[in-house]
Amino acid sequence: xxxxxxxxxxxxxxxxxxxxxxxxxxxxxxxxxxxxxxxxxxxxxxxxxxxxxxxxxxxxxxxxxxxxxxxxxxxxxxxxxxxxxxxxxxxxxxxxxxxxxxxxxxxxxxxxxxxxxxxxxxxxxxxxxxxxxxxxxxxxxxxxxxxxxxxxxxxxxxxxxxxxxxxxxxxxxxxxxxxxxxxxxxxxxxxxxxxxxxxxxxxxxxxxxxxxxxxxxxxxxxxxxxxxxxxxxxxxxxxxxxxxxxxxxxxxxxxxxxxxxxxxxxxxxxxxxxxxxxxxxxxxxxxxxxxxxxxxxxxxxxxxxxxxxxxxxxxxxxxxxxxxxxxxxxxxxxxxxxxxxxxxxxxxxxxxxxxxxxxxxxxx
Amino acid sequence: xxxxxxxxxxxxxxxxxxxxxxxxxxxxxxxxxxxxxxxxxxxxxxxxxxxxxxxxxxxxxxxxxxxxxxxxxxxxxxxxxxxxxxxxxxxxxxxxxxxxxxxxxxxxxxxxxxxxxxxxxxxxxxxxxxxxxxxxxxxxxxxxxxxxxxxxxxxxxxxxxxxxxxxxxxxxxxxxxxxxxxxxxxxxxxxxxxxxxxxxxxxxxxxxxxxxxxxxx
Numbered sequence: 001x002x003x004x005x006x007x008x009x010x011x012x013x014x015x016x017x018x019x020x021x022x023x024x025x026x027x028x029x030x031x032x033x034x035x036x037x038x039x040x041x042x043x044x045x046x047x048x049x050x051x052x053x054x055x056x057x058x059x060x061x062x063x064x065x066x067x068x069x070x071x072x073x074x075x076x077x078x079x080x081x082x083x084x085x086x087x088x089x090x091x092x093x094x095x096x097x098x099x100x101x102x103x104x105x106x107x108x109x110x111x112x113x114x115x116x117x118x119x120x121x122x123x124x125x126x127x128x129x130x131x132x133x134x135x136x137x138x139x140x141x142x143x144x145x146x147x148x149x150x151x152x153x154x155x156x157x158x159x160x161x162x163x164x165x166x167x168x169x170x171x172x173x174x175x176x177x178x179x180x181x182x183x184x185x186x187x188x189x190x191x192x193x194x195x196x197x198x199x200x201x202x203x204x205x206x207x208x209x210x211x212x213x214x215x216x217x218x219x220x221x222x223x224x225x226x227x228x229x230x231x232x233x234x235x236x237x238x239x240x241x242x243x244x245x246x247x248x249x250x251x252x253x254x255x256x257x258x259x260x261x262x263x264x265x266x267x268x269x270x271x272x273x274x275x276x277x278x279x280x281x282x283x284x285x286x287x288x289x290x291x292x293x294x295x296x297x298x299x300x301x302x303x304x305x306x307x308x309x310x311x312x313x314x315x316x317x318x319x320x321x322x323x324x325x326x327x328x329x330x331x332x333x334x335x336x337x338x339x340x341x342x343x344x345x346x347x348x349x350x351x352x353x354x355x356x357x358x359x360x361x362x363x364x
Numbered sequence: 365x366x367x368x369x370x371x372x373x374x375x376x377x378x379x380x381x382x383x384x385x386x387x388x389x390x391x392x393x394x395x396x397x398x399x400x401x402x403x404x405x406x407x408x409x410x411x412x413x414x415x416x417x418x419x420x421x422x423x424x425x426x427x428x429x430x431x432x433x434x435x436x437x438x439x440x441x442x443x444x445x446x447x448x449x450x451x452x453x454x455x456x457x458x459x460x461x462x463x464x465x466x467x468x469x470x471x472x473x474x475x476x477x478x479x480x481x482x483x484x485x486x487x488x489x490x491x492x493x494x495x496x497x498x499x500x501x502x503x504x505x506x507x508x509x510x511x512x513x514x515x516x517x518x519x520x521x522x523x524x525x526x527x528x529x530x531x532x533x534x535x536x537x538x539x540x541x542x543x544x545x546x547x548x549x550x551x552x553x554x555x556x557x558x559x560x561x562x563x564x565x566x567x568x569x570x571x572x573x574x575x576x577x578x579x580x581x
């Protein structure tokens with residue numbers, strides 16, 4: 001029997017067998033979480049602070065948030081090795097720490113508490129604000145306040161999950177600004193998808209709405225780029241040299257540069273949409289933002305996971321891209337189906353409330 | 365009415381305090397001694413890489429080919445000498461794998477074992493990702509997370525874990541860390557031992573003698 005020689009290609013044998021533990025579908029799942037939470041945050045902002053144009057977008061954003069929120073659990077379902085037992089997360093959620101079960105599982109907290117709460121709050125917002133027209137009722141305000149908190153927690157969930165799970169991120173605190181970055185990505189994604197949906201429905205978005213959504217992408221994009229640059233500067237200027245940092249930079253830098261370029265292109269397109277509001281720019285903006293956020297999720301899930309736990313090697317990973325594509329398409333189709341059902345049979349309101357309607361009364 | 369002098373008062377108070385202190389200390393000690401804490405000692409200087417532990421583990425626990433509940437690493441030191449380091453689940457005192465488990469399939473027993481309930485595991489892989497030692501894997505036969513159990517089906521019957529029993533040089537010692545008369549307690553007290561990746565804060569319960577820096581990851 002011949003032994004591999006350590007420390008060259010030093011990795012644990014079980015890592016070689018398992019390869020990626022979390023499959024690439026988790027990247028798509030995290031993209032959907034960002035869309036659902038970003039849209040929920042925008043809904044809350046519109047209702048809570050009476051932002052006129054944003055309030056008009058409430059039905060559209062609510063439906064996008066509900067459709068993506070109701071479909072994103074397909075992602076982890078496709079990732080589980082025993083999907084037949086998925087229901088156990090709701091039956092035996094590990095959310096109360098004890099001596100036998102120390103700590104609290106973020107996954108259980110998300111599945112059994114945050115996810116149902118998001119859906120309930122979205123439905124309650126629809127009922128009170130859109131159906132009953134009680135936009136400024138104090139219960140509506142409390143519910144939207146809760147919704148904004150849930151949205152914030154959910155939008156940072158991809159970062160929190162990676163922090164709590166991946167030892168390299170947790171021990172060496174390599175990308176501490178990640179929660180703020182994924183929050184910005186969620187806002188940018190929600191704005192651009194709302195713009196795309198409006199164009200699909202009405203061919204062209206109103207100038208005021210285009211400007212608002214474009215502005216959303218600009219602000220979120222600029223903050224994201226600044227944060228990511230700051231983080232890269234910290235990694236290169238202060239931490240570079242240690243072996244674990246080198247291996248991290250090796251898997252992180254390439255796609256991170258692509259992410260940053262896509263974010264910068266998004267900002268430029270959003271500026272164009274803000275001033276010109278052209279249909280083609282809006283469609284391009286939505287696609288580029290989608291690509292930007294997706295590439296970043298891929299970077300976080302696939303690339304960072306491929307760092308060996310020995311922190312000095314990269315696990316050879318073979319990706320089943322066909323399965324990933326089919327599973328992702330299934331999620332997208334389910335979201336579109338739910339959106340269609342909500343639009344046609346359930347919510348049954350125009351995508352946009354009439355000008356000034358949000359302030360006076362409902363449309364139900 | 366009887367009176368009590370200052371001297372008597374101070375005397376009685378001090379006596380009461382002393383009694384309470386002795387009682388609480390003895391109670392704490394009895395609790396510490398009463399509870400077991402399973403742990404393992406691995407002497408790198410005695411291991412010559414025969415893989416008997418790996419084979420015994422695979423045979424005892426029906427470990428599928430390609431995955432490992434225990435394995436032996438071969439490291440070449442800067443001076444050219446070779447060391448073999450046996451590794452497995454560290455049954456950590458602060459196990460990073462138990463916290464992320466969404467269903468509580470992974471749990472910690474009173475005597476310090478970290479185990480998996482295969483009937484509750486949904487195969488999400490959170491524990492596998494979280495374990496800093498690469499000790500967990502998806503069992504290809506069952507589809508759930510699996511790892512070393514310190515042979516919990518043997519140790520409560522008074523037997524040693526299979527890997528310890530098979531080791532021809534007694535490089536592995538297993539026992540109750542809370543028993544002051546146990547061999548492992550004496551070794552842990554006597555030798556300057558190391559654990560793997562102490563920076564994780566996991567408080568692993570496998571103690572290594574003469575562990576080189578290059579193998580301590």
